[in-house]
Amino acid sequence: MNSDNILEVKSYAFALRIVKLSRYLQDEQKETILSKQILRSGTAVGALISESVYAQSKPDFISKLHIAIKEANETQYWLNLLKDSDYITVKMFESIEPDIIELLKLLTTSLKTAKENNV
Template sequence: MKENIVKSKSFTFAVKTVRIYQFLCEQRKEFILSKQLLRSGTSVGAMIRESEHAESRKDFIHKLAIAQKEINETIYWIDLLKETNYLSEEQYIIIYTDAIELIKLITSILKTTKNNG
């Protein structure tokens, strides 16, 4: 069976998001912005998982569109955490790069699916 790249990358991203959340709470004592990051960053993979068992092509597109919105929101929180000095440049680059890769993958899948319908 072929590996589902977006599924595995979104899960790895969720794990990194949880770890950043833990760091922000424990080391930086930041509890508000980090919770927003946690919610949106982990919901990306959840929506991708849901799309695997979509009831229709339309449902598949809808679930992936939600994942796209969630990763876009996550990028906002990542940017904000960096600009407010809660994330170091190194931490930012690692999670930001992963987020951009995910949004590109999701957008590509959505475009392909819409064009093939």
């Protein structure tokens, strides 16, 4: 991981939080279905960003960022569902929600820049 790449660093840190959240849901809440869903989508964001660093072409790079945005959006959905179904507290939600919002903003900006420079 390139420590100069803010998107890689933040997505990796977010993935770690998601792994811990999933473990909490499985251990403390005895919830497995939603915990696996958020684990899959929440860690996919960072994996796709990591893949994009070594994309084969500009269109491949853009494609990977598009998919990362979709995964981030899905993760936000699962976080809201976990909060609204009382699997996580509002405090837990408010602790992690800014991270996914920030990732979505960074991804959107990166994608916009990549597309503008692709002409």
